[in-house]
Amino acid sequence: MRRLCALAFVLGPILAGAAPASGAGERLVVSLSEHRVMVTSSFVGEELVLFGGVEQEGAPRPPAGGYDIVVTVIGPRQSAVTFRKERMLGIWVNSDSRVFEEAPSYLAVLSNRPLNAVAGSETLRRLQLGLDNIPLPQSASVNISAAGSNDPFRLAFIRIKSDRGLYREVSNGVTFLAPALFRASIPLPAEVQIGTYEVDVRLFADGVALTRAPAPFEVYKSGFEQIVTSAARDHGVLYGLATAMMALATGWFAAVVFRRD
């Protein structure tokens, strides 16, 4: 039902001839199934659906090779340290580390076919598309340098994020329902960060980037979760006292309930 609504929302302006996004000949119209994702106490992840259509001035004339779509979803940015373990005196300790400055906490690159079939490697690099091309600036200790895509720390960072479902590149993540109508599903694992997610939808034809359209959404905590989080952050002492009191009450309650003598 939600998907149908989104479909109607997308198709509406196309049929009515509205012109939201910019472009030379083609225009992209996109919409998400939800613009606000609520994290409740039963949150175990969510799947957002993105619908989009390609609009053309005059008579529709899709290119011979058809359209290609690449959707890049970037979650709230957060600096992260990557540690490398080394054996010292027989035990494994964290020795070397790199800080990834303002790295996306979530990154999904969805396309209707493998990225290297959508566009040439030079274009992909220039548009920063795909896990290999996303910039992840690191600061070793002093200088911030964008290390190459085969840097071991960068590869490890992407691998760990991918294992947790936070980074992904899905070459069949976009489905064309009609030559100019597509759908993509954005999987959000339970671990996603709270904040604003940027969604960048790019339209390609014959390896050339034609136009793009944004479709941001927000992930936020529901009332109870938000109260606990902000209490823990802003009123640490009171929050700690409340937790300690809760512990004492629970312990006292158990001693009363299970009293034997």
Next chain:
Amino acid sequence: MEIYLPIADLPVNVLVILAMGLAVGFISGMFGIGGGFLMTPLLIFLGISPAVAVASVTGHIAASSMSGAISYWRRRAIDIALCFMLLAGGIIGTAVGVWLFTFLRALGQLDITIGVSYVLLLSIVGALMVAESIRAIVRVRQGKPVDLRRPGSHMWIHGLPFKLRFKRSRIYVSAIPVWGIGFIIGFVGAIMGIGGGFLLVPMLIYLLRVPTGTVIGTSMVLTLVTMASATVMHAATNHLVDALLALILMVGGVTGAQFGARAGQKMRGERLRLLLGLLVLAVGIRFALNLVLTPDSLYSIRPVDTET
């Protein structure tokens, strides 16, 4: 039944956490210890970050020692004067421990510190307990009386100044080792998320010669106060106490502890100490293997705190 933890930022199965609370609570009631040294690794195994696990377990231990302390209070098995002296040292130790915890976390060496401390502490204490209890069991077999308190043997500790008399425990010792023991327990507890009961009980028995009658009750009150203050301090400095996680653990823990205490009273003292010693040793060896064996992945990632 999944529930999303607000501070740990991940969903966990409530029944799994409850069951863990029950199991660890049973063991803690049986041996008169907090059980943090078992709970923290279990939480880390579930995917909760070590820092959140350590900080939240402090609340859980406070709850189970509260329930234990009340029943010992009813039996008048608590030496309040000794408690206060140990506490004075314990609070300083906890504060230093929480400070070092924050410092090590910033350095990225928290995991290794927790790991190495666990291995050292658990293997040494475990081995000592196993050896002592086997000797006791052998003595019982040979028909000799079990006597932990040997009033004739005086150590250097008993020659220290500032002597105080603790009436309920019927001991006369210097304040220095009492404060020292308190400090160690508070410090270790804050760093490792353990109540330190398995450390405190042998130290009180062997170093201060506190009689077995008051030792567990006294240790529980000390654990209660150090862990409750560690909860507050962790919440105030690191903002990592997950109250929801702590609550689920507490409910399971206090229930399990009651049944554990009943089971423990049916067992012989030295057998109980042997079992606990073996358990402590096993956890220690498990941690040692973790440190020595080549890990699956040499890399790990941590978010950088921007707020603090």
